[in-house]
Amino acid sequence: MSLRINGQARAAEIDTRTTLLDTLREHLKLTGSKKGCDHGQCGACTVMVNGRRVYSCLTLAIMHEGDEITTIEGLGQPENLHPMQAAFVKHDGYQCGYCTPGQICSSVAMLEEIKAGVPSHATSDLTAAPRLTADEIRERMSGNICRCGAYSNIVDAITEVAEKQA
Amino acid sequence: MRPFTYERARTPAEAAAAASRNPGAKFIAGGTNLLDLMKLQIEVPSHLIDVNGLGLDRIEATPEGGLRIGALVRNTDLAADERVRRDYAVLSRALLAGASGQLRNKATTAGNLLQRTRCPYFYDTAQPCNKRQPGSGCSAIGGVTRGLAVIGTSEACIATHPSDMAVAMRALDATVETVKADGTMRQIPIAEFHRLPGDTPHIETALERGDFITAVILPPPAGGRQFYRKVRDRASYAFALVSVAAVVQRDGTGRVALGGVAHKPWRVEAAEAELPRGAKPAMAAILDGAKPTHENAFKVPLAERTLASVLAEARG
Numbered sequence: 440m441s442l443r444i445n446g447q448a449r450a451a452e453i454d455t456r457t458t459l460l461d462t463l464r465e466h467l468k469l470t471g472s473k474k475g476c477d478h479g480q481c482g483a484c485t486v487m488v489n490g491r492r493v494y495s496c497l498t499l500a501i502m503h504e505g506d507e508i509t510t511i512e513g514l515g516q517p518e519n520l521h522p523m524q525a526a527f528v529k530h531d532g533y534q535c536g537y538c539t540p541g542q543i544c545s546s547v548a549m550l551e552e553i554k555a556g557v558p559s560h561a562t563s564d565l566t567a568a569p570r571l572t573a574d575e576i577r578e579r580m581s582g583n584i585c586r587c588g589a590y591s592n593i594v595d596a597i598t599e600v601a602e603k604q605a
Numbered sequence: 606m607r608p609f610t611y612e613r614a615r616t617p618a619e620a621a622a623a624a625s626r627n628p629g630a631k632f633i634a635g636g637t638n639l640l641d642l643m644k645l646q647i648e649v650p651s652h653l654i655d656v657n658g659l660g661l662d663r664i665e666a667t668p669e670g671g672l673r674i675g676a677l678v679r680n681t682d683l684a685a686d687e688r689v690r691r692d693y694a695v696l697s698r699a700l701l702a703g704a705s706g707q708l709r710n711k712a713t714t715a716g717n718l719l720q721r722t723r724c725p726y727f728y729d730t731a732q733p734c735n736k737r738q739p740g741s742g743c744s745a746i747g748g749v750t751r752g753l754a755v756i757g758t759s760e761a762c763i764a765t766h767p768s769d770m771a772v773a774m775r776a777l778d779a780t781v782e783t784v785k786a787d788g789t790m791r792q793i794p795i796a797e798f799h800r801l802p803g804d805t806p807h808i809e810t811a812l813e814r815g816d817f818i819t820a821v822i823l824p825p826p827a828g829g830r831q832f833y834r835k836v837r838d839r840a841s842y843a844f845a846l847v848s849v850a851a852v853v854q855r856d857g858t859g860r861v862a863l864g865g866v867a868h869k870p871w872r873v874e875a876a877e878a879e880l881p882r883g884a885k886p887a888m889a890a891i892l893d894g895a896k897p898t899h900e901n902a903f904k905v906p907l908a909e910r911t912l913a914s915v916l917a918e919a920r921g
Contacts, residue, residue: 455653456606458640478641479708491681491710497637498711501611502655549706557685560701560841565690581841582705 440504444469445513455501460484462500463510471511471540475584482583485541485548486510492548494582511540514547522603523547526596534587542583546597549579550604571601606643613655617817622786623654625815632656632817634677635711637704638720647721647730647737661819664688670825673782676715676818680704680770683714692826695850698833699773705842715818718771718781718798719810722764722868723844724753735761736806743806752846755897755904757867762806763898766799766869767844773833774821775870776850776862782820783812791816799869806868829854832915835864836907847904849911853919857881861891861912866904884913 442449444467451466460477463469463486472495475483479497486495487509515521520528523543533539553569561578562569569575576594585593614620624630629651633639642648661675664686672688683689684700704712721727726734726744733742745753745763753763774795781793793811800809812818835848848864859880862872876890888909895905 455609455611477644479637482705482707485707492707493711494637494707497640497708499611499633499636499640502633502636502657545707552681552706555685557681558690558697558701559706560698562701565694565697578841579706582707 440501442467442500442503442508443506444508445510446507451500453500455499457500458496459486459488459498459500459503459508460495463495463508469510469512472544473537473540475538475541480584481538481541482545483538483541485545485583487544487548490548490551492545509544511544514543521547523596523600526600527593530592530596530599531589532593532596533585533589538583538585538587542580542585542593545580545583546593546600549576550597550601552579553601571598571605573598576601606640607646607649607651609650610652611655612652613658615658617656617659617661617784617819618786618788620654620656620659621784621815621817623652624817625786627652628814630654634713634716635679635708636716637708637711638716642721645728645730647728656817667822672823674714674821674823676713676820678714680709680712680714680717681706683770684709693773693777693823693831695776695831695833695852696770696773696823698831699769699835699848699850702833702835702845702848703769714770714821717768718774718818718821720767721809723767724764725749727764736764736802736809739805739807749900750898751900752844752865753898753901754867755901756871756892756895757801757869758896759802759804759806761804762802762868764802764806764868765865766809766867768870769833769835769845769848769864771795771799772848772862772864772870773850774823775872776852776860777827778824780822780824781818782822783816784819785813785817786815790819792822795821795870796872802868809868827852827860829859830919832918834911834915836911847907847911849908849915851912851915851919853880853916857920859919861887863891863908866892866895866908880916884909884916888912 473483475481479494484496561574631650661677732744779795837843845865850862853859879887
């Protein structure tokens with residue numbers, strides 16, 4: 440089958456059972472997306488499908504023919520970091536780094552959700568545009584677990600990028 | 606995961622026909638619950654019918670003044686819809702209290718209704734479970750029951766329904782619309798959609814083989830102040846211990862449905878006459894006949910206090 444990943448057409452010969460995550464990692468050698476729990480509980484596998492964040496472990500590659508998939512490799516590279524990657528470095532938004540690609544893909548898409556006016560559990564007034572507060576960021580990032588507990592620095596990194604975008 | 610064949614359906618009737626033809630088939634939409642269960646071999650479909658290409662992703666006004674929510678509308682989009690936020694706030698709130706951003710982006714309206722219980726014994730394939738393997742017994746009874754049901758249970762099953770969305774749908778008197786392969790449509794009131802376990806806990810809904818959900822229909826707005834209060838073990842991304850969906854009118858009358866306490870969203874319309882008298886008499890009537898275990902008996906007073914908190918907020 441053929442997939443569009445980070446702007447390029449990529450071919451892969453896969454079993455119907457193959458998740459998007461395993462296709463990325465094992466077949467296309469894009470190992471930035473991480474396998475943590477493989478059950479949609481940790482967020483380490485987060486990628487964007489047509490700009491929306493999803494768990495790549497809980498979807499089949501075969502369901503994504505024609506979709507535009509963006510992984511951490513497509514957001515930035517060591518010599519050309521995405522602003523969110525640079526902010527995570529600056530604010531020390533990790534210890535071991537295993538959850539980081541998922542945190543970054545999730546946070547980039549999450550800021551777009553706020554811009555699009557998508558409310559969250561932390562939004563007090565459902566009829567108003569959501570505001571960018573630390574409580575909002577924490578709630579919206581709850582699908583990404585950091586076992587090292589770098590949460591406060593992650594919130595700082597995301598806040599800085601959001602403020603620069605505003 | 607067990608091997609399966611895969612097809613993409615092009616129309617709802619074609620999807621229903623494919624399912625009728627193939628007894629081992631399952632529909633896949635968001636897939637977030639189904640694939641998880643397939644990895645654990647709790648679900649073992651021999652054929653998957655991908656319904657993501659069917660459209661059914663719009664929210665339209667009905668002639669009656671309500672909303673028709675396409676089966677494939679994603680949880681994020683339903684929660685963010687301006688009409689839902691304004692007129693059916695309890696539904697937005699319930700959706701936003703459930704899962705995580707990543708899951709809500711994938712999960713669909715119909716799939717949310719059909720998700721399976723998170724009872725730990727349903728997930729543990731080394732232990733008997735009447736829901737997973739009919740007739741094998743219930744390991745939960747006498748086991749770890751803190752998160753399980755307190756009312757509507759049976760000797761065969763004490764699992765809860767995990768959905769937040771469905772609890773709000775129950776408070777709003779939603780209707781589930783289905784189609785069969787021959788084009789026959791059915792309208793199933795949400796009250797009759799989910800079943801109590803009885804002695805067939807593996808049969809969870811009123812759907813018949815080949816029934817395909819096309820939409821969920823909301824009646825005209827119920828007005829009042831609307832709340833979804835969810836109590837859980839952590840502040841976000843956790844299932845409810847107890848949740849209260851409520852629509853409260855100015856005069857103190859209203860509707861209440863509970864999550865986290867039963868095999869289906871729990872609502873007792875006759876008990877709602879007690880609402881103006883407060884949470885204590887109302888919850889006593891709603892949970893009349895509850896049979897909690899020693900581990901989950903806390904859910905009964907917790908439900909009352911959660912309702913008391915909602916009613917206090919409603920009074921402003």
